[in-house]
Amino acid sequence: MNSLPDLNVGLVGCGTVGSGVVQILRAHRDLLSIRAGCNLNLRRVVVRDLQKTREICAGDVEFTNDVSSIVNDASIAVVILVMGGIEPAHQYMRQCLDAGKDIITANKALLYQHGPALFQRAGHSGRTICFEAAVAGGIPIISAVTQALTANRIVSIEAILNGTSNFILTRMLDGRQPYEDVLREAQALGYAEADPSMDVDGTDAAQKLSILTQLAFGTRVTLENIVQQGIRQLELLDLQAAAELGYRIKLLATSRLARDRLEVSVQPTLVRADRAVAQTSGPDNIVAIVGDSVGLIRLSGAGAGRMPTASAVIADLVDYATGRAAITFRSVLRMQALPELPLQPREDLSRRYYLRFTVADRPHVLADIADILGRHEISISSVRQDETPDDVDEQEGVARLVIMTHRTTEGRLQAADAEIALLPSIRGVSIRLPVAD
Ligand code: NAP
Numbered sequence: 168m169n170s171l172p173d174l175n176v177g178l179v180g181c182g183t184v185g186s187g188v189v190q191i192l193r194a195h196r197d198l199l200s201i202r203a204g205c206n207l208n209l210r211r212v213v214v215r216d217l218q219k220t221r222e223i224c225a226g227d228v229e230f231t232n233d234v235s236s237i238v239n240d241a242s243i244a245v246v247i248l249v250m251g252g253i254e255p256a257h258q259y260m261r262q263c264l265d266a267g268k269d270i271i272t273a274n275k276a277l278l279y280q281h282g283p284a285l286f287q288r289a290g291h292s293g294r295t296i297c298f299e300a301a302v303a304g305g306i307p308i309i310s311a312v313t314q315a316l317t318a319n320r321i322v323s324i325e326a327i328l329n330g331t332s333n334f335i336l337t338r339m340l341d342g343r344q345p346y347e348d349v350l351r352e353a354q355a356l357g358y359a360e361a362d363p364s365m366d367v368d369g370t371d372a373a374q375k376l377s378i379l380t381q382l383a384f385g386t387r388v389t390l391e392n393i394v395q396q397g398i399r400q401l402e403l404l405d406l407q408a409a410a411e412l413g414y415r416i417k418l419l420a421t422s423r424l425a426r427d428r429l430e431v432s433v434q435p436t437l438v439r440a441d442r443a444v445a446q447t448s449g450p451d452n453i454v455a456i457v458g459d460s461v462g463l464i465r466l467s468g469a470g471a472g473r474m475p476t477a478s479a480v481i482a483d484l485v486d487y488a489t490g491r492a493a494i495t496f497r498s499v500l501r502m503q504a505l506p507e508l509p510l511q512p513r514e515d516l517s518r519r520y521y522l523r524f525t526v527a528d529r530p531h532v533l534a535d536i537a538d539i540l541g542r543h544e545i546s547i548s549s550v551r552q553d554e555t556p557d558d559v560d561e562q563e564g565v566a567r568l569v570i571m572t573h574r575t576t577e578g579r580l581q582a583a584d585a586e587i588a589l590l591p592s593i594r595g596v597s598i599r600l601p602v603a604d
């Protein structure tokens with residue numbers, strides 16, 4: 168729109184998210200100009216491999232593999248950095264900040280690792296970093312926590328923050344698809360990280376939860392202090408056993424105040440099937456936040472994928488253009504100065520548990536396990552073992568034993584687990600999952 172001023176934008180990364188950004192900028196050019204109060208001009212796009220065939224055509228935008236062409240272009244005010252990994256993304260972000268550019272990013276691994284230093288760097292030089300797309304894809308959780316909920320003391324966050332693992336768990340149970348096949352599909356759909364172990368071992372969700380916890384509780388929690396467990400060891404039979412008991416298994420990210428201590432965990436967790444978290448399926452994410460004044464708020468939607476993530480990036484760009492982003496970033500910096508909350512030691516986490524053992528199908532096995540649990544004051548709430556056929560040719564069979572416990576501590580269960588693992592009747596991997604309240 169001719170009467171409006173121009174805002175020149177640089178883009179670093181044009182893969183899943185970056186190509187969505189280009190697509191929205193082109194599709195909604197006029198609408199965005201009106202909302203932003205300026206023309207959003209994409210000046211230059213930096214990629215790694217200029218020979219790659221891309222879904223989007225370059226059109227009037229210059230593609231380059233030289234980031235300095237953005238850093239040294241004084242007409243570019245803001246850089247959208249949507250490449251993954253730590254280096255060279257970290258170096259690029261610092262170069263852009265030092266060159267006086269503001270940043271919009273979706274790179275949560277980078278923010279988790281270097282966020283505090285980068286925020287400080289940006290704060291000192293009057294720059295802004297926006298990161299709506301970094302935590303829950305298309306869900307506007309950063310603006311909710313940093314703007315809409317600021318009247319509240321946050322009491323708890325219970326969330327699904329990784330689209331890939333939620334997609335895998337959903338497809339395994341509903342479609343009876345093998346884990347490896349669904350993971351490949353999640354990669355093809357652009358949900359998974361370049362290294363998908365970040366998704367399935369819980370690291371991506373833990374990094375996002377750390378960012379969210381810092382904003383909501385003013386406390387920085389590192390991965391070493393987050394109880395983290397991935398989904399890789401789960402089998403279809405766990406998902407089915409949980410379903411028969413009235414639950415769904417979700418990779419649940421939890422950050423909550425309990426007796427003035429912060430409990431932070433990312434674990435596959437049994438959630439009652441009628442709860443909204445349990446019904447969040449496919450690549451969707453959900454964030455349920457309890458604030459002391461507002462009560463329970465739930466935000467859900469696409470947590471990964473090209474267009475939903477690009478939607479959050481463009482929202483940041485419009486906020487940046489209107490000046491809202493700078494105001495929010497100053498308040499984010501002020502929130503970093505809140506006193507740190509003490510963390511609940513892992514052993515003191517108190518929950519109910521789902522335990523699954525694969526055992527030799529012979530006498531006294533259940534009694535041995537029950538005895539160990541009892542000696543550690545762990546009370547059993549239910550036991551389930553499917554009928555197995557009589558031994559064929561006198562070969563010993565295996566049985567799967569699912570035990571639900573009453574509330575107990577992680578410390579007691581760890582001690583009991585160590586003893587149970589030594590029983591000669593135990594076969595293969597045992598599974599221990601918490602049950603959400
Ligand atoms: P992607 O599809 O792998 O795209 C990465 C882009 O970065 C590619 O265009 C690549 O160039 C470019 N790139 C990589 N290394 C580079 C380098 N050294 N110099 C210049 N460009 C480089 O990744 P993505 O899925 O879009 O994810 C980007 C970021 O957003 C990651 O931090 C990710 O965690 C985050 N994120 C992703 C999603 C999602 O659903 N995918 C959601 C939220 C956040 P080439 O095209 O030439 O290879």
Ligand code: HSE
Binds near residue numbers: 302329
């Ligand atoms: N790999 C991430 C996920 C992308 O699956 O949730 C969104 O951050």
